[in-house]
Amino acid sequence: MLIDAAPWIKVISAILIAFLISIAVTPAVKSFAAKVGAIDVPDHKRHIHDHPIPRMGGLAIFFGFLLSVLLFADITTEVRGILLGAIIIVATGAMDDVVSLKPGTKFLAQIIAAIIAVIHGVVIRVVMNPNVFSQTESVLLGWLAVPITILWIVGITNSVNLIDGLDGLAVGVSTISCITILVVALRVAEPNVAIIVAALAGACIGFMPYNLNPAKIFMGDTGSLLLGYVLSTVSVLGLFKFYTVVTFVVPVLALAVPLSDTLFAFVRRIVHGQSPFQADRGHFHHKLMDLGLNQKQAVAILYAVSAALGLAAVTLTTSGMARILLLILALAIAVSVWAYVESTVKHHHEQEMQEEEKTDGK
Numbered sequence: 001m002l003i004d005a006a007p008w009i010k011v012i013s014a015i016l017i018a019f020l021i022s023i024a025v026t027p028a029v030k031s032f033a034a035k036v037g038a039i040d041v042p043d044h045k046r047h048i049h050d051h052p053i054p055r056m057g058g059l060a061i062f063f064g065f066l067l068s069v070l071l072f073a074d075i076t077t078e079v080r081g082i083l084l085g086a087i088i089i090v091a092t093g094a095m096d097d098v099v100s101l102k103p104g105t106k107f108l109a110q111i112i113a114a115i116i117a118v119i120h121g122v123v124i125r126v127v128m129n130p131n132v133f134s135q136t137e138s139v140l141l142g143w144l145a146v147p148i149t150i151l152w153i154v155g156i157t158n159s160v161n162l163i164d165g166l167d168g169l170a171v172g173v174s175t176i177s178c179i180t181i182l183v184v185a186l187r188v189a190e191p192n193v194a195i196i197v198a199a200l201a202g203a204c205i206g207f208m209p210y211n212l213n214p215a216k217i218f219m220g221d222t223g224s225l226l227l228g229y230v231l232s233t234v235s236v237l238g239l240f241k242f243y244t245v246v247t248f249v250v251p252v253l254a255l256a257v258p259l260s261d262t263l264f265a266f267v268r269r270i271v272h273g274q275s276p277f278q279a280d281r282g283h284f285h286h287k288l289m290d291l292g293l294n295q296k297q298a299v300a301i302l303y304a305v306s307a308a309l310g311l312a313a314v315t316l317t318t319s320g321m322a323r324i325l326l327l328i329l330a331l332a333i334a335v336s337v338w339a340y341v342e343s344t345v346k347h348h349h350e351q352e353m354q355e356e357e358k359t360d361g362k
């Protein structure tokens with residue numbers, strides 16, 4: 001069976017160009033952020049870092065992503081809408097990184113960006129039938145298509161923003177999500193979607209050396225909102241039209257870590273009588289650190305969880321031996337994560353007991 005090399009060449013080229021632009025531009029963006037006052041000063045409540053760090057690093061990701069897409073992707077009406085919306089998102093994030101916009105202002109900008117994408121044809125028209133006893137696998141959304149699509153785009157955009165709490169966490173999880181969508185897109189013959197997420201992945205990888213712990217620059221809302229927006233809109237682009245059942249499941253699995261963290265955060269805050277938009281220290285990464293893990297360990301755990309869920313998503317589009325091997329690999333990752341957390345927590349508790357014994361001895 002002959003394999004068409006053209007999509008792969010474009011995908012690899014998109015990754016490489018976005019990577020080179022992002023890694024080259026980040027130092028200049030760091031200097032620019034410092035000059036305009038886009039500095040993250042820790043408040044010692046939710047922030048983990050102990051000294052001021054420039055933010056707005058998402059500009060470097062945006063430049064790498066945008067130029068790579070313009071060079072290698074087919075700029076269809078839908079892609080044009082995504083890029084126009086991305087510009088609004090980046091502009092909003094950049095202003096927020098400098099002057100801290102009101103939540104309502106940012107939310108309105110996200111809705112406008114989502115509407116622009118929808119107007120250009122980025123719309124969820126079909127979802128999996130929630131009635132498992134029905135013989136109909138899919139449900140046409142009809143007039144609900146537009147509001148559901150806007151809700152999906154705005155929801156995922158904010159979810160990536162909310163997990164951006166540890167060095168390298170959001171950029172790494174987003175990269176894994178990109179790779180998941182990239183693999184599935186190539187499997188279902190959607191090369192343009194593959195090129196777009198390849199460009200985003202390359203830009204993220206180029207930014208990583210500056211953002212991994214200890215971070216030299218943060219992506220800020222400029223980056224986290226951009227990543228969420230692009231991932232949410234690209235996941236709608238007819239990626240899975242040949243797999244009706246996974247039309248909904250695959251994007252959810254690919255974005256499961258930020259999506260589930262956001263859902264749990266909203267439920268937790270509402271149950272405690274707080275505003276669902278009020279920041280707190282209850283996110284997944286905070287809970288992992290409360291168990292005794294350090295920043296690098298907590299980030300590695302969430303990378304592994306995201307990768308396991310990504311493999312599960314890819315598994316849905318495979319068959320035969322490939323599916324079995326992917327399931328085994330995903331299970332192995334899940335077991336390894338559980339064992340690692342268990343051993344780390346046990347070690348942390350032993351250290352606490354030893355410290356208490358020393359204190360009592362004094």
